[in-house]
Amino acid sequence: MKTDTAHHYWAEEWARAEGAGKWEHPEPEVMAYAETLAPGARVLDLGAGVGRHALALARQGFAVAALDAAPEGIAELTRITAAEGLTIDARVGMMTELPFADASFDHVLSWNVIYHGDETVLRAAIGEIARVLKPGGRFMGTMLSARRVPVELAKAAGREISRNTWVFEGPGDKIHPHYFCSGRDLLELFSAFEVCRLEDREHDTPGSWHWHLVLERL
16 A cells, blocks of 8 residues: 555645745744754755745755655746746655765755655655765654644544554545654654754644654764
8 A cells, every 4th residue: 555645635735835825934943943054055855845945945055955746846946946046956756765866965854744654654764864864964854743643533533554654534634644653663763863852842733743853864
């Protein structure tokens, strides 16, 4: 069973992008992190969508690459890049097979992306992140917290299709498989990294628990 399918949902969302949605504006946390990066650092925005972070980073002078599985998102990112005269290496591709050489990046950013799939998909994506990062390079990302599962079950019927991997009925992308993990699971998954920052906290709504992490490639 193929589980890395959520990009089909997001392709429809990106096709409707009009500049006003929350997914079209960079996260303050990401922009604060960008202030700590060396000038001209090479950064991969993995799961870039319509480019909210890739564009913001490129405007600040970083060497940015962007990848998303939804062509609609990359098309919109490419359009804005051309209109603003920016340079971004924007590509369509899957997070489990990154089209970049080993040790290509100083930083990889993946905000609300790599948990779209089962554990096999997630481990492949993490392996690819580790591969394209330089030793000592950093990964900034988010993961779904296991404490969110009861919250989702209170809203809609759901089932665990494999270890830590759930699908839920109703609108939104959670009809596609999502991986929810504990802190113990997370540390094991990212065993090739040293923890710089790790926090489990809510996003915009009560119960929207996500792990926020900054990790360094060993």
